[in-house]
Amino acid sequence: MITQDEVCNVQTMTEAEKYALLKEVIVDYERKESNLIQILHMAQAIFGYVPAQVQHFIADQMELSVSKVNSVLTFYSFFSTQPKGKYTVSVCLGTACYVRGGKDVLGKLKSVLGIDVGSTTEDKIFSLSVMRCIGACGLAPAMTINNKVYKQVNPNKIQRILGMLK
């Protein structure tokens, strides 16, 4: 079975080595369609995202259609088919955050970053996504930047928060 250390070393791997590691993962998961989500998770950990070329590789190795792999991939918001920026900004649009201004926070982020949900800025610094409740409803609206949670986010604070990261 592939270890976490092997996945952690991917930054120093060549493309060929990454594909070899992914092939090992697929073999470990016995090429079973029921393991496709776990395989996609590992593919994303190895490549950072799951581009078309990797989707084709997985489909080929598992003897599945590319459309099957792509449909599972695009169904779940935690998978990305585009390279992510250095910082992933995720806005909670769960009920509490939505009614307390999450939509305005998202609107402000879109306008400040100049991108839509699911996209990355041209300088590859920021990616923008949305998510469901993260359990911080009492201090809504909430958002995260990578693993850090920001609570009671006000659209007016967005520029300053992003500025501190750059």
Ligand code: FES
């Ligand atoms: S709805 Fe956003 S943290 Fe719960």
